[in-house]
Amino acid sequence: MTTRNYxxxxxxxxxxxDGSSSEMIPKISEIIAQSEGEVSKVTxxxxxxxxxxxxxxxxxxxxxxxxxxxxxxxxxxxKEKLRLEKKVDRVLIxxxx
Numbered sequence: 001m002t003t004r005n006y007x008x009x010x011x012x013x014x015x016x017x018d019g020s021s022s023e024m025i026p027k028i029s030e031i032i033a034q035s036e037g038e039v040s041k042v043t044x045x046x047x048x049x050x051x052x053x054x055x056x057x058x059x060x061x062x063x064x065x066x067x068x069x070x071x072x073x074x075x076x077x078x079k080e081k082l083r084l085e086k087k088v089d090r091v092l093i094x095x096x097x
Contacts, residue, residue, distance in 0.1 A: 005097050006037075006068040006075060010082065011061040011090040014047055021062050024087060028066065031085070035077035037070035054089075061089055067096070 012024050021044050029039045045063035053059045068074065075093040082088045 003069050003071060004074075004095055006070065006093050007096045008032075008066040008068055008075075008078065008091065008093045009045075010064045010066065010088060010092075012064065012087045013058060013089055014060065014062045015058075021064060025064065027085075028064070028082070028088075031081045032066065032068055032070075032074075032078055035070070035074055035081060037068045037074045037078060039066055039068055041067040043067075058089060068093075 010028060012021065014020075025042055025044075029042070032039050043065040045065055047060055047062050049060045050058075068078075078093065079091050082091050
């Protein structure tokens with residue numbers, strides 16, 4: 001099976017004590033590992049306001065970028081597992097090959 005490189009941008013809700021990026025990075029990295037992916041680099045991009053808020057009370061988010069190596073099915077598995085995580089608001093995974 002061939003491996004591909006992916007760039008995953010994940011937006012988390014910055015409110016609450018359990019929403020800090022330092023606590024979410026290991027949790028998300030573990031989810032990626034369970035989804036047959038390997039994290040090579042994590043970049044914290046900081047907090048930014050949304051141009052178009054989806055939820056009324058969520059107008060800003062903390063952006064994290066993960067560089068991932070995995071199979072072609074890895075992004076779908078990651079999205080499926082992150083959908084269950086309450087603090088994760090948005091997920092964008094692009095192939096960076």
